[in-house]
Amino acid sequence: MRSFDYQKPTTIEDALSVLSGEDAMVLAGGMTLLPSMKQRLISCETLVDLSAVPGLSGIAREGDRLAIGAMTRHADVAASDLVKETIPGLAALAAHIGDQQVRHRGTIGGSISNNDPAADYPAALVALGAEVETSTRIIPAEAFFTGMFETALEPGEIVTRVLFPVPDMAGYGKFASPASRYALAGVFVAKTGDVVRAAVTGAGPCVFRAPDIEEALNGSFTPEALERITLDGTEILSDMHADRDYRMNLVVVMARKAVETALKLAG
Amino acid sequence: MKISFTLNEKAVSVDADPATLLADLLRENLNMTGTHVGCDTSQCGACVVHLNGESVKSCTLLAASVDGQEVKTVEGLAKSKDELHPMQTAFRDNHGLQCGFCTPGMLMASIDLVNKNPEPTEGEVRDWLEGNICRCTGYQNIVKSVLAGAAAMRDGN
Numbered sequence: 001m002r003s004f005d006y007q008k009p010t011t012i013e014d015a016l017s018v019l020s021g022e023d024a025m026v027l028a029g030g031m032t033l034l035p036s037m038k039q040r041l042i043s044c045e046t047l048v049d050l051s052a053v054p055g056l057s058g059i060a061r062e063g064d065r066l067a068i069g070a071m072t073r074h075a076d077v078a079a080s081d082l083v084k085e086t087i088p089g090l091a092a093l094a095a096h097i098g099d100q101q102v103r104h105r106g107t108i109g110g111s112i113s114n115n116d117p118a119a120d121y122p123a124a125l126v127a128l129g130a131e132v133e134t135s136t137r138i139i140p141a142e143a144f145f146t147g148m149f150e151t152a153l154e155p156g157e158i159v160t161r162v163l164f165p166v167p168d169m170a171g172y173g174k175f176a177s178p179a180s181r182y183a184l185a186g187v188f189v190a191k192t193g194d195v196v197r198a199a200v201t202g203a204g205p206c207v208f209r210a211p212d213i214e215e216a217l218n219g220s221f222t223p224e225a226l227e228r229i230t231l232d233g234t235e236i237l238s239d240m241h242a243d244r245d246y247r248m249n250l251v252v253v254m255a256r257k258a259v260e261t262a263l264k265l266a267g
Numbered sequence: 268m269k270i271s272f273t274l275n276e277k278a279v280s281v282d283a284d285p286a287t288l289l290a291d292l293l294r295e296n297l298n299m300t301g302t303h304v305g306c307d308t309s310q311c312g313a314c315v316v317h318l319n320g321e322s323v324k325s326c327t328l329l330a331a332s333v334d335g336q337e338v339k340t341v342e343g344l345a346k347s348k349d350e351l352h353p354m355q356t357a358f359r360d361n362h363g364l365q366c367g368f369c370t371p372g373m374l375m376a377s378i379d380l381v382n383k384n385p386e387p388t389e390g391e392v393r394d395w396l397e398g399n400i401c402r403c404t405g406y407q408n409i410v411k412s413v414l415a416g417a418a419a420m421r422d423g424n
Contacts, residue, residue, distance in 0.1 A: 006268060006285035006331045027329075034288075034327045035308055047285070049332060075321075099398025101315055101324045101376065179310070181397070 001034075002043040010052045012160075016135055018048050019156045026050060026158055028071060028110030031102050056109070056160060059083060064166055066090075070109025070159040078103065087128070088265040089170035089258075093120050093188065096174060098181050109159040112144070115151050115206065117237075118182035120174065122207035125162065126199035127188040128170060133161040148205040167192040169221075169266035173257030174202075175250050177241060184242050185250040187213070189258040191221050198255060203247050204235040213255045221263075223256040272333045274299070275343030285331050290314045292330035293340060301341040301371050305400070312399030315372035316340045322379035324398070341371035344378070353419035354378050354412075363412030365403035372399050377413040381420050389414065 009015040018024060023045035027033060036042040050056060050071055057071035059080050066086050068077060077083055078095035097103055097111070097120050111121045112132065125132070125141035132139045135158050144152050153159070167190040174186035183202030187210070190197050196217040198210045212232070216225045231248050238244035271280040274297070281296050293299040293316070302325055305313035309327040316325045317339040344352035354374055357363065364370045373396065380387055380395040387395070392413045393406065401409060 001286045003284050003286040006329070008331075008334075027332075030327060030329065030332070031309070034329065037286075038288075038307070049329075051332065099312075100380075100395050101312065101322050101398050102309065104318075104321045104323050105328065 001037040002040065004044050005046045006049065007046055008049045008052050010054070012053055012055070012135065015048055015050060015053050015158065016156065018046060019158065021046055024048055024156075026113070028113070029073065029105040029107040031098065031106040031110065032114045032116065033110070050158070057107075061086060062163070066164045066166055068108055068162050068164070070161060071107050072109075074098070074103035074106045074108070074111075075100070077108065086166045087164060087170055089172055089188070089190070089262055090124055090128070090164065092261065092265070093124055093172040093174075096120070096176070096181075102181075108162055112162065113151060113153060113159055115145050115147075115149055116182070117148050117205050117207075118177075118180075118184070118186075118202040120172070120183060120186055120201060123183075123186050123188035123199040123201040124170075124172065125164075126207050126209060127190045127197045128164050128167060129190075129197060130165070131163045132159055133163060134159050138163075142209070145207050150206070165192065169262040171258045171260070171262030171265060173254035173259075173261060175254055185247055185254050187251060187255040187258045189213070189217065189255060189262055191217070191262065194218070196221060198258075200251055200255075203251050204237055208235055210251070210255070213252070217259065221259060223259045226252055226256050226259070229255075268331060270330050270334050272335060273337040275339055281330070283330055285329070287330045288326055289316070289328045289330045289333055289338070290325040293325065299340055299342055303368055303371055305368065310398070310400065311369070312372040312376060312396075313369050315375040315399065317375055317379060320379070320382065322376045339375075341374055344374065352378070354381070354416035357416030357419055358409075358412040361412040361415055362408045364409075365401075369399060369401045369403075373401070373409055373413075377416060378420075380413070381417045385417065385421050387414070387417055392417075 025044040027049045057069040074094045074097045083091040130141045132144045170190040185203045186201040198213040303313035305311035314326040
């Protein structure tokens, strides 16, 4: 990889000041950034490692919301008693990102800022109606994820926390590529009161909500309610891993699994 | 830049380019070649080491990031030349390796598992080793070794 100036600021102010410089990038867990830099797909003049900035990691209940710091690792979300008590479907999602060694480094802030079309967390944020807190503002998840590897983040702006409303029940269904563990299709469903939201990852260029699935589940939050659903396929990817028809079917199958998981976790 | 950290319970300090990966620093700068680099794309797990006691892939970790931290490699497992770590003994006794290339990563990942979960089930072992690939044979004897190693670690052997 091309060399860079490595900075490890110890305050958020210092981090933002270094990031305001020319061609500076943020390093969180590095699970996507470092492989991309090794392949010379990405390079920068200054790499700003956020691991020493205090207050960026941790999980807390704040009223009816669960707040997860940007530098909180997948392994910590997966193992957190608080997450398991409040949104067990989110802990279960985190437990199946990549492999264990990746989960020991990868962070929620890094994952959502990268917005890989097959990443798991974006589906949870959109389905749960989460808000992304940054160094300057709060962005609703649906407005945060803007396109393939694109987010609403401005240059020099960093994610500080993700705020999840606590649902009545939620679950995730994922068909993982056996090689990369990325989702060929992943569906997160969340039910709060009478409202069901479903978000799909891995199947399109960017995470998206699935109104057909939501409508069916609003009537009856059961796997059976999805038996005769067909999706509008315009947004569905077709590639060497899975063609459009296969993926469209997979989305419905994963939505059913997500509902099964949500019901099971809710006891 | 100067990178100082604890490696296998000894303080080390190395001058290296900030773009140096931990796996390369260990192998090239410190001549610690027990940590292997297989795929170099964080898939295969041959490069797994412990960072502050947790298994991580050293091919996808900047050496600069371990400044001030504790790193343990496969070289730090055996108590002496004659006394292997119980997990190493279990791999030897259960034919848990053939060519041995993946073994350093398998050992480091497995020991992290058993430290956190002293009595893992076979399923938990297989899940935990998801990111460790063996291309010689299969995973049967590796899993057998980890279960035997876990029992030996519990017994304090």
